[in-house]
Amino acid sequence: MDIRLDAISHSYGDTEVLRDISLDIPNGKIVCLVGPSGCGKSTLLRLIGGLERPSKGRVLQLGSPPEGCLNTLTYVFQDFALLPWRSVQGNISLVLEDHGIKGAQADAIITDVLARTKLSDFSKALPRQLSGGMKQRVAIARALAVKPAVMLMDEPLSALDSQTRELLMDDLVALWTRQSFTAAYVTHNLAEAVRLGHRIVVLSRRPGEIREIVEIDMPLADRSHGNAKLEQVQKHLWDMMRDEARAADEELLDV
Amino acid sequence: MSEATLPSQPIEVRFRGGGFAPKARRWVGLFVFVLLIGITEIGTRQGWISSLTLPKPSDVLATFGELWESGLLFKHLIPSLSRLAVGATLGASIGIVVGIMIGLFSYVRAGMVPLVAAIFPIPKIALLPLFVIWFGIDEASKYALIAFGTFTPTVVATYGAVDNVDRSLIRMGQSFGLSWLSIVRKIVLPGAMPGILSGLRISLAIAIILLVAAEMLGAEYGIGAYILEAGSLYDLERLFAGVVILSLLGVILSTVIGFIERRILGWRA
Ligand SMILES: Nc1ncnc2c1ncn2[C@@H]1O[C@H](COP(=O)(O)OP(=O)(O)OP(=O)(O)O)[C@@H](O)[C@H]1O
Ligand SMILES: [Mg+2]
Numbered sequence: 292m293d294i295r296l297d298a299i300s301h302s303y304g305d306t307e308v309l310r311d312i313s314l315d316i317p318n319g320k321i322v323c324l325v326g327p328s329g330c331g332k333s334t335l336l337r338l339i340g341g342l343e344r345p346s347k348g349r350v351l352q353l354g355s356p357p358e359g360c361l362n363t364l365t366y367v368f369q370d371f372a373l374l375p376w377r378s379v380q381g382n383i384s385l386v387l388e389d390h391g392i393k394g395a396q397a398d399a400i401i402t403d404v405l406a407r408t409k410l411s412d413f414s415k416a417l418p419r420q421l422s423g424g425m426k427q428r429v430a431i432a433r434a435l436a437v438k439p440a441v442m443l444m445d446e447p448l449s450a451l452d453s454q455t456r457e458l459l460m461d462d463l464v465a466l467w468t469r470q471s472f473t474a475a476y477v478t479h480n481l482a483e484a485v486r487l488g489h490r491i492v493v494l495s496r497r498p499g500e501i502r503e504i505v506e507i508d509m510p511l512a513d514r515s516h517g518n519a520k521l522e523q524v525q526k527h528l529w530d531m532m533r534d535e536a537r538a539a540d541e542e543l544l545d546v
Numbered sequence: 547m548s549e550a551t552l553p554s555q556p557i558e559v560r561f562r563g564g565g566f567a568p569k570a571r572r573w574v575g576l577f578v579f580v581l582l583i584g585i586t587e588i589g590t591r592q593g594w595i596s597s598l599t600l601p602k603p604s605d606v607l608a609t610f611g612e613l614w615e616s617g618l619l620f621k622h623l624i625p626s627l628s629r630l631a632v633g634a635t636l637g638a639s640i641g642i643v644v645g646i647m648i649g650l651f652s653y654v655r656a657g658m659v660p661l662v663a664a665i666f667p668i669p670k671i672a673l674l675p676l677f678v679i680w681f682g683i684d685e686a687s688k689y690a691l692i693a694f695g696t697f698t699p700t701v702v703a704t705y706g707a708v709d710n711v712d713r714s715l716i717r718m719g720q721s722f723g724l725s726w727l728s729i730v731r732k733i734v735l736p737g738a739m740p741g742i743l744s745g746l747r748i749s750l751a752i753a754i755i756l757l758v759a760a761e762m763l764g765a766e767y768g769i770g771a772y773i774l775e776a777g778s779l780y781d782l783e784r785l786f787a788g789v790v791i792l793s794l795l796g797v798i799l800s801t802v803i804g805f806i807e808r809r810i811l812g813w814r815a
Pocket of ligand 1: 303308327329330332334
């Protein structure tokens with residue numbers, strides 16, 4: 292299933308946040324959204340997932356979600372959003388219970404997603420007993436459990452230290468390689484964007500407009516750390532972002 | 547660099563962390579009680595506390611023994627406990643329900659919050675005559691007084707607790723397509739539980755205070771009636787025996803809540 296953004300604009304009161312965004316998120320691809328702070332990336336993700344209504348334009352689903360999909364558009368949040376009173380297992384069963392999936396059927400799904408995120412030994416642990424990287428893996432496992440058509444990830448690795456981030460990026464690449472998923476992935480980290488993105492959308496400062504869309508056709512599995520071609524793309528992205536970020540910074544000073 | 551700034555001796559960094567993390571210190575509470583009672587006992591025996599100021603703790607204990615043997619203890623205790631149970635359960639459960647509704651629905655909030663603020667500061671004891679007219683002199687007016695007194699603090703604690711539930715968790719629930727009822731049951735209620743329970747501690751103490759107040763006005767049996775009778779005769783031993791029962795009741799209720807907290811709020815670490 293593809294997602295199409297059709298001329299999306301959004302304002303909060305008098306503040307125009309997004310302007311005329313048209314974009315396709317093709318099936319089985321990871322689309323990274325990068326842009327300076329405050330340009331409306333998180334807002335765009337909330338619009339895509341239906342947590343907010345755009346002021347103008349529409350978000351369209353093209354085609355039907357895959358079979359067995361319980362929650363078409365599924366978020367992975369920056370702050371994990373795990374229920375502290377439920378164990379790892381309980382946090383995952385939370386999103387299955389409402390679809391009437393209980394008992395053995397639920398156990399099978401939970402065992403599967405925990406194995407895929409390498410958490411099998413921690414199914415009984417409470418969130419407070421887990422490290423940040425593990426918490427985010429639980430959140431990813433929870434998202435996988437509902438077999439989403441599209442994953443909406445808002446800076447999923449930003450709350451983690453750089454080593455954990457590297458490891459989790461490898462995990463995401465491995466997950467995608469085993470079974471490709473569709474994702475809109477917001478980040479401010481360009482290394483993450485060139486590592487995970489099939490398509491990188493650069494937004495301008497507020498009001499966010501699409502400045503450029505960069506396609507990287509190198510397979511995810513081949514994108515090693517320090518790859519020359521990726522470095523080049525990353526530098527190109529940074530050159531573009533730097534001007535925007537600087538301008539955004541100066542705008543704030545003027546206020 | 548001048549001589550003065552050269553460190554002559556290494557100085558160990560002063561420890562300034564720690565604290566602000568209450569731990570279970572089981573026996574300290576008991577020790578404080580024993581110490582205070584011990585001092586009173588010695589003081590009254592040696593005469594530097596006059597018997598008009600405080601009764602001898604051992605005499606209070608003896609009175610307690612008599613109460614037990616004559617069977618009067620349960621004659622007073624059982625009606626009191628049932629009044630407390632009915633009144634407090636009624637008040638606390640209605641309070642929790644109303645508090646949650648205030649937390650969830652804007653119209654209920656707009657309508658109820660000013661009302662609760664208006665009835666909170668009324669000394670409920672002052673309304674007892676009114677309750678007697680409404681519900682009769684029997685048990686019903688006592689239940690109503692206790693329920694009413696427990697209701698307001700429970701409401702305030704509950705809606706505060708609901709307001710404090712992490713909104714990002716609710717947003718998460720919505721994003722996974724959970725039904726409204728599931729979000730309330732599985733996210734809002736457990737998230738509000740710590741606040742509700744600590745509110746209950748206060749509400750239940752207030753319930754005990756009102757129990758005694760209700761029993762002082764027209765009750766044949768009950769701890770309040772017993773204390774009132776002892777007081778009017780200036781029988782300090784019996785007065786204190788009654789007061790000790792109330793304190794014990796308070797300690798027991800607080801222990802029970804502590805136990806529930808440890809059971810269902812274990813996730814807080
Ligand atoms: N609910 C809201 N009400 C009013 N203004 C909002 C709201 N949410 C976001 N904004 C404003 O919209 C703009 C874009 O916010 P958004 O969070 O989408 O940016 P972002 O690109 O995700 O930034 P960051 O990189 O810091 O996460 C900001 O200026 C912000 O102040
Ligand atoms: Mg953001």
